[in-house]
Amino acid sequence: MKIINDSLKREILIKTTPKRIVSLVPSQTELLYDLGLENEIVGITKFCVHPYHLKATKTIVGGTKKVDFNKIKALQPDFILCNKEENSYDFLPELEKIAPTYFSDVNSIQDSLNLIANLGNILNRRTESINLIEKINFKLTNFKSFIKDKPARKVAYFIWANPWMVAGNNTYINEILKLNKFENIYANRSRYPKVEINKIRHEGDPDVIILSSEPFPFKDEHAMEIATYTNRSVTVFADGELFSWFGSRLLLSFDYFKELHKKFESHF
Template identity: 40%
Template sequence: MASSTDARNRTLTLDAPPSRIVSLVPSQTELLAHLGLEEEVVGITRFCERPEHWQSEKTIVGGTKEVDVETVRNLDPDLILANHEENTAEDVSALDDVAPVFVTEVKTVEEALQMIRTVGTLTDTADRTSTLAGNIISRFDSLPDFPVLRAAYLIWREPYMTVGGDTFVHDVMGWGGLDNVYGDRARYPELTPEELADQDVDVVLCSSEPFPFHQKDAFTADLEEALPDTPIEIVDGQPFSWYGPRLLDTPSYLKELRERLPTPRATSSP
């Protein structure tokens, strides 16, 4: 028997390891694959891109924000994995009538490790998740104390949007010595290039997802005009935002990124 309390403060108890799992969260789907639960996973969203072959082998139950509840019901699951931010409260409430739903909330690397361990408890893979979590934190702990850079991390255009201090991306930035200039804001604030220019940033990071800044130079042209003396860096969004086994690679990405970023300006905060 496995028992864990989720982000809604609901305790979920399973009498036996689940054999029909539906995952509504890409990072957690990738985690289930990493744990060897190929046969147990029966349904995923269309955004669950890893492992790639599951898109053709598993039942697609809609998107993260638009779950087809009846498709999930027809799969007769015995565990549904959801997330507070990635899935809607309405979908989660409807799914509560279908099967046990475990809702996670991940805003820090430490919370990601706890999520990994909890999934291990629920799926009878605790030994594997303990090893995975240990390897992840060991790599993060090996990161050097980088000189602090004042940074803004952009996730969207028209309007421009950044990340606040209560997000997973914000926490990962801190591990890389990137001081989020919008860390005192909540969620995903909107901004203009002119407002950003007033923040005295050392670097602007433009993520490859969810908005594909990497696809066209024109996507950053107005930023370069507003901040002519500030580096505008395109970054891979996955190391900053995926919180499953992909975290194994995040520390090395942060090291590589810092090698190509500028040193802090003399006027920057220490």
């Protein structure tokens, strides 16, 4: 029996090492799997698509914003994993009636590494978590060397259309943009502000428009619409998972970012 603190500084009593876990966060579901906890996962969301076969072998308990508490209770979990951004904090009272509930809050790569270490400790996967952290840090160091001499570029990172919404300040995405030497023209705004694209030229006129693959399915017509309001922007359709998923997904992110920068070299 031990008392742990989650990312929100809440004290959680863990009686024994959890063996039946419900994850309500896609990136954290993937992390659990990569820590060797596939057998311990009993419930996931419909958005938990990595690894894909889990959707056929685990119980789907809803989405990230709306869950079926009765389904979760029926699974008899001894640990529930949530995230401050992905899930509603209103879930907490009902979830706590069912099992100890851990809320993560990840706004930087260091936060992500801390989460990996914490879950490794809680779930008796210390060796696996240490190895994963070492691999991520190796790739991070290599990427920082790669990006060091790259020019900074102004960007706008869109996550939704009609209403148009972007990633702003105090977000994990914004931290990833900074790592890439992308200067977010909306970094002085709230986390995910609505914006008027007809004002984009006056608000920073970005060199690059990034249209994320999630949560909105952007298409060519969206890129063309934004382009009418910019002077010189290059528009890219980006893999949103590699910009917004934390945890073990970082193992893939840095190589993807390198390829993205190489593509830009032919445009500028």
